[in-house]
Amino acid sequence: MTTLDKFQRTVQNPIIPYIESIIGGLLPGELVVIRGFVPEDSERFQIDFQCGNSTKPRADVAFHFNPRFKRSGCIVCNTLQNEKWGHEEITYEMPFEKGKPFEIVFMVLQEKIQVSVNRQHLLLYKHRINLEKINTLGIYGQVQISMIGFVANKVVPYIARLNSPLEPGRTIVIKGEVKEQANSFAVNLKPSDSNDIALHLNPRMKEKAFVRNSYLSNGWGEEEKQISHFPFSPGMYFELIILCQAHQYNVAINGVHTLEYKHRFKQLNKINIIEVLGDILLLDVRSW
Known part of the structure; x- marks a missing residue:
């Protein structure tokens, strides 16, 4: 990374x-x-x-x-x-x-x-x-x-292997800028040995929705959309932080805790790929 x-x-x-x-x-x-x-x-x-x-x-x-x-x-x-x-x-x-x-x-x-x-x-x-x-x-x-x-900046769609598989205590930081005419972007955490998506984070600018979901056994689960305020706007710089914990992910935007997402894909040590897609300029991806 x-x-x-x-x-x-x-x-x-x-x-x-x-x-x-x-x-x-x-x-x-x-x-x-x-x-x-x-x-x-x-x-x-x-x-x-x-x-x-x-x-x-x-x-x-x-x-x-x-x-x-x-x-x-x-x-x-x-x-x-x-x-x-x-x-x-x-x-x-x-x-x-x-x-x-x-x-x-x-x-x-x-x-x-x-x-x-x-x-x-x-x-x-x-x-x-x-x-x-x-x-x-x-x-x-x-x-x-x-x-x-x-x-130099990174090309979107961006796909990379995590330097070690996910486990409780691991942090992933994505820095970027939302494009002026953005519709949406997505961050996916997934295993390399299947089509599953363990964590799908999908901010949608037009409807001001921050959708979370998982794609398991060839199907999407139920969307989670509950959020106190939508943290993104066109042209905005952001740092999106994903903290993996034993039972859930904690997600913060620009240092402010924004949401939790309970693990649906339980084999954390199989999650070793990150994807970033959509209408952003991607500046940095880090994990530790």
């Missing part, structure tokens, strides 16, 4: 300021992961997705991500075109702390960049410059960076 540590390429402990080409540019669905540390005396730092690296005239900056620590702190996002800054988008939520490490995940999408810090969604920034023009990453200011990593 993949993990966020299986990068296509990485840079370790770069010197700041860091200005380097992004080989092959950025494609929709790619992740740029930056891990580092905020020094105690930091007033600000910035991560710039640039269109080239010229200084005179200064290269356009498609996405300027700039945490500032004065007073209660804020994060300023902007775009530089023809050496002129545009309208600032300011986020007052501050996930960075002086003296603390951080992990930023920039999820690159066709229309926007989504930023999460320390596994929590932080902000969305709509592209003002075409994604195809971004070819350079710049990091400046008072910050230490331990690693920069690039992760």
